Amino acid sequence: SQKIEQNSEALNIQEGKTATLTCNYTNYSPAYLQWYRQDPGRGPVFLLLIRENEKEKRKERLKVTFDTTLKQSLFHITASQPADSATYLCALEDGGSNYKLTFGKGTLLTVNP
Amino acid sequence: DAGVTQSPTHLIKTRGQHVTLRCSPISGHKSVSWYQQVLGQGPQFIFQYYEKEERGRGNFPDRFSARQFPNYSSELNVNALLLGDSALYLCASSPRTHEQYFGPGTRLTVT
Numbered sequence: 146s147q148k149i150e151q152n153s154e155a156l157n158i159q160e161g162k163t164a165t166l167t168c169n170y171t172n173y174s175p176a177y178l179q180w181y182r183q184d185p186g187r188g189p190v191f192l193l194l195i196r197e198n199e200k201e202k203r204k205e206r207l208k209v210t211f212d213t214t215l216k217q218s219l220f221h222i223t224a225s226q227p228a229d230s231a232t233y234l235c236a237l238e239d240g241g242s243n244y245k246l247t248f249g250k251g252t253l254l255t256v257n258p
Numbered sequence: 259d260a261g262v263t264q265s266p267t268h269l270i271k272t273r274g275q276h277v278t279l280r281c282s283p284i285s286g287h288k289s290v291s292w293y294q295q296v297l298g299q300g301p302q303f304i305f306q307y308y309e310k311e312e313r314g315r316g317n318f319p320d321r322f323s324a325r326q327f328p329n330y331s332s333e334l335n336v337n338a339l340l341l342g343d344s345a346l347y348l349c350a351s352s353p354r355t356h357e358q359y360f361g362p363g364t365r366l367t368v369t
Contacts, residue, residue, distance in 0.1 A: 149300075177356050188262070188348050188360030189301065234300050244289065244356055245314045248300030 147172040149249040151235055157255045164222040166252045168235030171216060173247075175237040178211055178218050183232045183251065192233075193220075225256045260284070262361035264349050270367045271339050279334045279364045283351030289313075290332040291358060292324055293348040301348055307332055336366075344368045 152167035168178070176197050181189035195202045195211045195218070202209045208221040222229050232253045236246040263282045271277050283290050289308045293301035303316040307326035321337045330351075336343055344367050350358035 179357060181360075186363075186365075188350075188363050191357040191359065194357055236300075238356060244291070244352060244358070245303050245306060245316070246291075246293075246301075246358065247303065248293075250298065250300050 147247070149173070149235060149237060149247060151233075151249040151252045153252055154250070155253045155255070157257060158225055160225060160227060160256055160258050162225055164225050164229070164254055164256070166220040166233050166235075166254065168218040168220070168249055169216060170237060173216075173237050173239060175213075175239055177238040178209075179236045179238070179246065180207075180209060180218075180220050181234040181236060181248075183234055189234055222254075225254075227256045227258050230255050262349055262351050262359055264347075264361040264364050266364060267362065268365045268367075270369060272369055273339055273341060275339050276335065276337050277339060277366060279336075279347050279349075279366070281332045281334070281349030281351075281361060283330050283332070283349075284353075284359055287351035287353050287359070288330055289352040289354075290326055290330065291350045291352070292332070292334045293350065293360075294318075295346045295348055295363070296344075304334070339368045341368050 148171045179194045180192045183189040210219045232251040234251045235249040291306040292304040295301040305324045306314040310326045324334045326332045346363040348363045350360045
Protein backbone atom coordinates (compact mmCIF):
# COMPACT_ATOMS: atom_id res chain seq x y z
CA SER A 146 0.00 0.00 0.00
CA GLN A 147 1.03 3.62 -0.46
CA LYS A 148 2.63 5.32 2.52
CA ILE A 149 4.16 8.68 3.35
CA GLU A 150 6.10 8.84 6.61
CA GLN A 151 7.60 11.88 8.24
CA ASN A 152 10.44 10.87 10.52
CA SER A 153 9.02 11.94 13.80
CA GLU A 154 5.94 13.55 15.19
CA ALA A 155 8.00 16.12 17.07
CA LEU A 156 11.48 17.59 16.85
CA ASN A 157 13.05 19.97 19.39
CA ILE A 158 16.18 21.93 18.56
CA GLN A 159 18.13 24.88 19.92
CA GLU A 160 17.97 28.27 18.25
CA GLY A 161 20.73 28.74 15.67
CA LYS A 162 21.04 25.04 14.86
CA THR A 163 19.96 23.36 11.64
CA ALA A 164 16.68 21.47 11.72
CA THR A 165 16.45 18.43 9.45
CA LEU A 166 13.07 16.84 8.74
CA THR A 167 12.63 13.62 6.80
CA CYS A 168 9.91 12.43 4.46
CA ASN A 169 9.93 8.81 3.23
CA TYR A 170 7.45 7.29 0.83
CA THR A 171 6.60 3.86 -0.55
CA ASN A 172 4.63 2.78 -3.60
CA TYR A 173 4.52 6.26 -5.11
CA SER A 174 6.16 7.66 -8.20
CA PRO A 175 5.94 11.34 -7.38
CA ALA A 176 6.49 13.82 -10.15
CA TYR A 177 6.69 16.59 -7.58
CA LEU A 178 7.29 16.82 -3.85
CA GLN A 179 6.26 19.84 -1.83
CA TRP A 180 6.81 21.11 1.70
CA TYR A 181 4.29 23.20 3.59
CA ARG A 182 4.28 24.92 6.96
CA GLN A 183 1.18 24.86 9.15
CA ASP A 184 0.58 26.92 12.27
CA PRO A 185 -2.11 25.89 14.80
CA GLY A 186 -5.62 26.60 13.55
CA ARG A 187 -4.43 27.81 10.15
CA GLY A 188 -4.18 26.43 6.66
CA PRO A 189 -0.87 25.11 5.31
CA VAL A 190 1.48 27.60 3.65
CA PHE A 191 3.50 26.54 0.59
CA LEU A 192 7.27 26.64 1.10
CA LEU A 193 9.11 24.73 -1.62
CA LEU A 194 8.48 22.42 -4.57
CA ILE A 195 11.05 20.03 -6.03
CA ARG A 196 10.66 18.01 -9.21
CA GLU A 197 11.61 14.36 -9.63
CA ASN A 198 14.58 15.27 -11.84
CA GLU A 199 15.95 17.82 -9.35
CA LYS A 200 18.30 16.86 -6.52
CA GLU A 201 18.19 20.00 -4.44
CA LYS A 202 16.28 23.28 -4.10
CA ARG A 203 17.04 26.29 -1.90
CA LYS A 204 15.12 29.32 -0.74
CA GLU A 205 16.71 31.63 1.79
CA ARG A 206 17.35 29.48 4.93
CA LEU A 207 15.42 26.51 3.52
CA LYS A 208 16.85 23.59 1.56
CA VAL A 209 15.08 20.54 0.18
CA THR A 210 16.67 17.43 -1.29
CA PHE A 211 14.89 14.70 -3.23
CA ASP A 212 16.29 11.21 -3.73
CA THR A 213 13.96 9.09 -5.89
CA THR A 214 16.21 6.04 -5.43
CA LEU A 215 15.98 6.17 -1.64
CA LYS A 216 12.38 7.44 -1.92
CA GLN A 217 13.20 10.20 0.50
CA SER A 218 13.17 13.98 0.85
CA LEU A 219 15.08 15.95 3.46
CA PHE A 220 13.99 19.43 4.52
CA HIS A 221 16.54 21.66 6.23
CA ILE A 222 16.11 24.95 8.06
CA THR A 223 19.46 26.56 8.78
CA ALA A 224 20.07 29.11 11.55
CA SER A 225 16.72 28.17 13.04
CA GLN A 226 14.69 30.73 14.99
CA PRO A 227 11.84 30.36 17.50
CA ALA A 228 9.56 31.81 14.79
CA ASP A 229 10.25 28.67 12.72
CA SER A 230 8.32 26.61 15.29
CA ALA A 231 5.38 25.02 13.45
CA THR A 232 4.23 21.76 11.89
CA TYR A 233 5.93 20.96 8.59
CA LEU A 234 4.07 18.82 6.07
CA CYS A 235 5.49 16.84 3.19
CA ALA A 236 3.17 16.37 0.19
CA LEU A 237 3.52 14.22 -2.90
CA GLU A 238 1.97 14.73 -6.30
CA ASP A 239 1.88 11.55 -8.33
CA GLY A 240 2.69 11.83 -11.99
CA GLY A 241 -0.58 12.40 -13.82
CA SER A 242 -2.59 13.13 -10.70
CA ASN A 243 -3.41 16.64 -11.92
CA TYR A 244 -2.29 18.46 -8.81
CA LYS A 245 -3.83 16.11 -6.23
CA LEU A 246 -1.60 16.25 -3.17
CA THR A 247 -1.13 13.42 -0.69
CA PHE A 248 0.17 14.68 2.64
CA GLY A 249 2.18 13.11 5.41
CA LYS A 250 1.10 13.56 9.03
CA GLY A 251 3.62 16.32 9.60
CA THR A 252 6.46 16.97 12.04
CA LEU A 253 6.00 19.48 14.84
CA LEU A 254 9.20 21.50 15.07
CA THR A 255 9.95 23.47 18.23
CA VAL A 256 12.93 25.82 18.23
CA ASN A 257 13.97 26.71 21.76
CA PRO A 258 15.55 30.12 22.47
CA ASP B 259 -4.11 40.71 -3.00
CA ALA B 260 -6.61 38.81 -0.89
CA GLY B 261 -5.81 35.20 -0.17
CA VAL B 262 -8.21 32.27 -0.27
CA THR B 263 -11.24 32.96 1.87
CA GLN B 264 -13.56 30.41 3.44
CA SER B 265 -16.84 30.69 5.24
CA PRO B 266 -17.95 30.08 7.86
CA THR B 267 -14.91 29.85 10.12
CA HIS B 268 -16.62 27.59 12.63
CA LEU B 269 -19.75 25.48 12.47
CA ILE B 270 -21.54 23.15 14.85
CA LYS B 271 -24.01 20.65 13.39
CA THR B 272 -25.95 17.66 14.64
CA ARG B 273 -25.62 14.13 13.27
CA GLY B 274 -27.78 13.61 10.20
CA GLN B 275 -27.82 17.27 9.20
CA HIS B 276 -26.43 18.75 6.01
CA VAL B 277 -23.69 21.38 5.72
CA THR B 278 -22.44 23.71 2.96
CA LEU B 279 -18.97 25.20 3.12
CA ARG B 280 -17.85 28.00 0.82
CA CYS B 281 -14.56 29.04 -0.71
CA SER B 282 -13.37 31.98 -2.79
CA PRO B 283 -10.05 31.42 -4.56
CA ILE B 284 -7.28 33.91 -5.14
CA SER B 285 -8.16 36.18 -8.06
CA GLY B 286 -6.99 34.59 -11.30
CA HIS B 287 -6.82 31.04 -9.91
CA LYS B 288 -9.13 28.68 -11.78
CA SER B 289 -8.41 25.53 -9.78
CA VAL B 290 -9.96 24.82 -6.38
CA SER B 291 -9.31 21.78 -4.20
CA TRP B 292 -10.93 20.65 -0.98
CA TYR B 293 -9.16 18.77 1.82
CA GLN B 294 -10.27 17.34 5.16
CA GLN B 295 -7.86 17.51 8.08
CA VAL B 296 -8.58 15.66 11.31
CA LEU B 297 -6.56 16.44 14.40
CA GLY B 298 -3.04 15.04 14.28
CA GLN B 299 -3.20 14.11 10.59
CA GLY B 300 -2.19 15.77 7.36
CA PRO B 301 -4.87 17.11 5.00
CA GLN B 302 -6.67 14.45 2.98
CA PHE B 303 -7.77 15.21 -0.58
CA ILE B 304 -11.52 15.30 -1.22
CA PHE B 305 -12.09 17.02 -4.59
CA GLN B 306 -10.45 19.18 -7.20
CA TYR B 307 -12.26 21.42 -9.68
CA TYR B 308 -10.80 23.25 -12.64
CA GLU B 309 -12.83 25.50 -14.91
CA LYS B 310 -16.01 24.20 -13.25
CA GLU B 311 -15.20 20.57 -14.07
CA GLU B 312 -14.35 17.92 -11.48
CA ARG B 313 -10.77 16.79 -12.12
CA GLY B 314 -10.27 14.49 -9.19
CA ARG B 315 -12.05 12.85 -6.31
CA GLY B 316 -10.52 11.31 -3.21
CA ASN B 317 -11.66 8.31 -1.22
CA PHE B 318 -14.74 9.88 0.35
CA PRO B 319 -18.34 8.62 0.34
CA ASP B 320 -21.04 10.01 -1.94
CA ARG B 321 -22.32 12.09 0.97
CA PHE B 322 -19.59 14.51 -0.03
CA SER B 323 -20.18 16.62 -3.13
CA ALA B 324 -18.87 19.88 -4.50
CA ARG B 325 -19.25 22.30 -7.33
CA GLN B 326 -17.46 25.28 -8.81
CA PHE B 327 -19.20 28.39 -10.05
CA PRO B 328 -18.47 30.59 -13.10
CA ASN B 329 -16.54 33.02 -10.87
CA TYR B 330 -14.39 30.03 -9.72
CA SER B 331 -15.71 30.06 -6.17
CA SER B 332 -16.69 26.69 -4.82
CA GLU B 333 -19.00 24.92 -2.40
CA LEU B 334 -18.47 21.68 -0.53
CA ASN B 335 -21.62 19.89 0.59
CA VAL B 336 -21.80 17.08 3.12
CA ASN B 337 -25.07 15.23 3.70
CA ALA B 338 -26.15 12.99 6.58
CA LEU B 339 -23.36 14.18 8.85
CA LEU B 340 -21.56 11.68 11.04
CA LEU B 341 -19.51 12.32 14.17
CA GLY B 342 -16.43 11.31 12.15
CA ASP B 343 -16.96 14.23 9.77
CA SER B 344 -15.75 16.59 12.49
CA ALA B 345 -12.59 18.14 11.08
CA LEU B 346 -10.96 21.22 9.62
CA TYR B 347 -12.07 21.59 5.99
CA LEU B 348 -9.50 23.34 3.87
CA CYS B 349 -9.92 24.91 0.48
CA ALA B 350 -6.89 25.56 -1.73
CA SER B 351 -6.60 27.40 -5.02
CA SER B 352 -3.87 27.11 -7.58
CA PRO B 353 -2.69 28.98 -10.65
CA ARG B 354 -1.47 26.87 -13.55
CA THR B 355 1.41 25.60 -11.42
CA HIS B 356 1.62 22.92 -8.81
CA GLU B 357 1.80 24.76 -5.50
CA GLN B 358 -1.46 25.27 -3.69
CA TYR B 359 -2.59 28.23 -1.64
CA PHE B 360 -4.74 27.28 1.31
CA GLY B 361 -7.45 29.21 3.07
CA PRO B 362 -7.80 29.35 6.85
CA GLY B 363 -10.28 26.48 6.86
CA THR B 364 -13.72 25.85 8.32
CA ARG B 365 -13.78 24.02 11.63
CA LEU B 366 -16.79 21.67 11.57
CA THR B 367 -17.95 20.02 14.77
CA VAL B 368 -20.65 17.34 14.56
CA THR B 369 -22.43 16.51 17.82
